[in-house]
Amino acid sequence: MQQNRLINSLVIELYKYQAESERKKIKERQAQGIEIAKKKGKFKGRQLKFKKNDPRLKHAFDLFLNGLSDKEVEEQTGINRRTFRRYRARYNVTVDQRKNNEKRDS
Secondary structure: OHHHHHHHHHHHHHHHHHHHHHHHHHHHHHHHHHHHHEEEOOOOOOOOOOOOOOHHHHHHHHHOOOOOOOHHHHHOOOOOOHHHHHHHHHOOOOHHHHHHHHHHHO
16 A cells, blocks of 8 residues: 555656656746847837836826825726836835925925
C-alpha cells in the first residue's frame, strides 16, 4: 500500500515537472516572438485605457489637484486607485503640484 503511494507521488511529481518545463518553453518562445515583433515595429503592447485628453482623466486630475486623495478620486470617478496612480506618474501629476495650487490660491 505504501509502495503505491510512493509510485503515485512520483508520477504526480513527474507530471508537474513536465508541465512546468513546458510552461517555461512557452514563455521563452513568447518572449522571443515579442522581441522580434518589437524590432519590426509591430508590437505595441496593451492600449491605454485613457488618453491624456480624456475628460474623465482630466476631471480626476482636477479633483486630485484640488486636494482629494487617490481613494476619494477613485470613489468619485470610478477610476481604480492603482490605475490613477500610474496615470499620475505617466503625466507627472504630483502632490507637489497640488501644494503649488494651494499656494497660488492663498
